[in-house]
Amino acid sequence: MRLHHRLATILVAAASLLTLPARAAEGFAPDVPGAADHPLIKRFNGSWLAGQRVSDWDAAAVPAAPEFQKADKYKFKDLIELEGKITRLLYVAPRGKSALEVWRNYEQALNAAGFKKRFACERDCSDLYFAWSRQLDPTKGFTWAKGDLDTPTGSRYSLTSALSFDQGRMLVGTLGKPGQEATVLLYTSLAANATTGLVATYLQVVEPKAMATGQVTVDPAALQAGLAAEGRVTLTGLFFDTGKTELKPESKAQLDAMAELLKSQPALKAWIVGHTDNVGPFDANEKLSFARAQAVVAALTAAPYKVDGKRLTARGLASLAPLAGNGDDAGRARNRRVELVAQ
Template sequence: MNLPRQLLALIPALSLATAALANTPPADVAGGADHPLIKRFAGSWLAGQRVAEWDAAELPGSAQVNKRDKQKFADVISLEGKVTRLLYIAPQGKSSLEVWRNYEQALSQAGLKKRFVCERDCYDLYLSWARQFDPNKGMNWAKAYIEAPGGRSYALTSALNSDEGRMLVGTLGKPGQEATVLLYTSVAANAKTGYVATYLQVVEPKAMATGQVSVDPAALQAGLAAEGRVTLTGLFFDTGKTELKPESKAQLDAMAELLKSQPALKAYIVGHTDNVGSFDANEKLSLARAQAVVAALTAAPYKVDAKRLAPKGLASLAPVAGNGDDAGKARNRRVELVAQ
């Protein structure tokens, strides 16, 4: 079939336009934006983003895995604050090393203090990270697909993998205000896609908003009457610390009022933890927190008789939720009032 010369002249232009469209990244996830501290690799698509204004987060503290349990890291960083998680897909044709090196150099130039870096033989590190913290499972907030040559598509929930995986963890910012950064890059889904995936997690120190929950002594009494124990949700500690934070006052006031209104009541103050870290360390932490509560109640202004309160620490022996995700771990980190 002979085409008019005008149509023949349009074919190269149409081909170029089609190629340009193919290389145009999809639109960023709705409402998505780079973190102010770290800009994306040029031309990348922000495929997923989740921001929690205040939450708990746990990151690997080193590349070493537990000698007895290869699925867990030997060192875990437990943090609280503003948590930002981002998933980027770099343009096709970029190597994973090129993407990694650009991020690493930019972070280093910004003053990142590296806690650890893994650039080679990171397979075991990725498996431990995937099993313990399950970043891909958390990608259910990135609900889209990577379109690969040949018409195949791969869910973003499988974007991260061990293929050419590289990871670093470090801190960025002024002393006392450091943000903790985790960077991981790998081939996106698999080598057939021609894409590179980048995962960024930034945890910024931030005080939790307080005064959002009121504590009713009657509710404590109702919990004791119904189950013989009640979780003290208004007690607050910094991660890994045993000192009660000032915002615990409302809970202590309610406990003191309950004990005053029930002079025959004797109680155990029982500390609990999640299963992160060694059992011995968690047992000491849970007991020390229970002791801190007892010390606060027996001191001025409450002056509860110390004979009425007994501190105990059960570490992770009595969970109320699974420890497979941050929400479950947060529920397990608690202090309870248990009637003797």
Template sequence: MKITARLTAALLAVVAHASAMAADPPSYGDLPGAADHALIKRFAGSWLAGQRTSNWDAAAMPSSVELSKSDKRQFKDTPLNLEGKVTQTVYIAPRGKSNLEVWRNYEQALNAAGFKKRFACERDCFDLYFAWLKLSDPMKGMVWAKGYVETPSSGRYSLGSALSGDEGRMLVGTLGKPGQEATVLIYNSLAANATTGLVATYVQVVEPKPMETGQVTVDPNALQAGLVAEGRVTLTGLFFDTGKTELKPESKAQLEAMAELLKNQPTLKAWIVGHTDNVGGFDANQTLSMERARAVVLALTAAPYKVDPKRLSAKGLASLAPVAGNGDEAGRARNRRVELVAQ
């Protein structure tokens, strides 16, 4: 009876495993609807395992590398905070190809196309890999990489974790015509780990592109409702270039709504408060948040709005009052804001 029971259990396990195999999406085939980016073609014979394209978004990329006092590689200086069209693609190279062979082919092709390198890490990049995850974790949102990679012994790993620190290599730079240069990050590693015998390549391209504007209208009544409910309201219609303090022209609708609110509430005095994420030095962020708040005050007190300067005061809080975690770009984007706070 014990042998029969064990045999039955083993057979059930095999059937369950076979059912799970059948239910999984097929591997080793391009993701339907996805294609190589126009600037960078894949390593010959690779399959496109996952891709996500955002018509306009923000992306953080490392800008340079240095050795720490303990001889560990780490990112140096402020990261590149980019905005534009963002394309992320993951490839799996044919079995039998080494990571170095894949890496050298990408490197040679990019150099031949006029690639301008910011930095490269070709060996001992394990620490840099984890620093990259802290800066902008590409795997946290890699639900768009469907399927799995298999080991020769029929083990499997989700494509969502295809990148690893094993034999990791990274390259960052720009490609394209002057004034239209895209920023490119290439990361190669063993796919999941050494047991797969496969190489994964992550390609991220950020192309400069203006954001489509005029998609949001601002109602002064909504601002007033926010002040009544919470004593403050986030001014989502104010726009600045990355790292800059000048208001962009598409901020006009938000400024008009603020001016209308202040006109309708003649006794209202307000703080204009700037906030940043935690990327970069605190002092620099403090200055950036203060100068952005001051830019809003100056815009409202000048023509055509001419709000009494005594009614508005600018403050900068840097990253001291986050409304979301700074662990990913979505949270950092929410933290970069300007608020109207009733005094």
């Protein structure tokens, strides 16, 4: 969806206009080659675009609120799981601009464009910063950012420390029409620390976008081989919307292959087992994983497949059997799955 065709471009105005020579005088490197502002949100005037990472389709998570788990204050109580086109940008504002000035300009421009705020943290945000950086690792080491942060005294800091808890502020919300909203996370802070005299801004925009399908074919023989080798096989062709239990239409190829396998192996009985990542309360994830497994059983026992229901049993294990760590998007994506397990 081209949201920028439906929304007005956001212009973020600074208190004074800075020219490119002024930026060069700050010692900033040129913008990362090929990088550009997101069409919806322009940079604070005079800022250096130090890094950009764009995923045409992927998963991301943002805090649902600045609330933390009782057992671990550096883990959020609830996260919003998102899928779609993800753009991540890192900016460094010109020296002499305060963190509050940069923040207020972004906030005012977003509000003027119809931004719907989910939450904002403007003071005492250090716990939020540490939970966000440790649980979600938004910058992933900033391997996609280029350059260094120079101080007036000649010291230098890597961009891996560009974001900090010092004067950190976060804003989360949506922009756009219902059903077409882009989810925006904005974080500003002093860049590394006060000695740099600089302000860093991290911007993440997740735009709703359908995943390209038909890229993988499902072979019933491959399912049988997986069962023979390990007694279970991950059903990568089953698709659900985030937090939902209804199978999406693009799951048909996987269901066809499962039905064909069960038809060719009349003695086979199987568990259909749902799994989740560890985001959110365990009880809710257990119910979600079980309901998704039930949805698969229901689809296979109904027309046109009509598999005998006595051959399939649904179970939900939530996050009890992960395939990968839950510390990043890639690991959480692997852990959200449904498996076919031979009884």
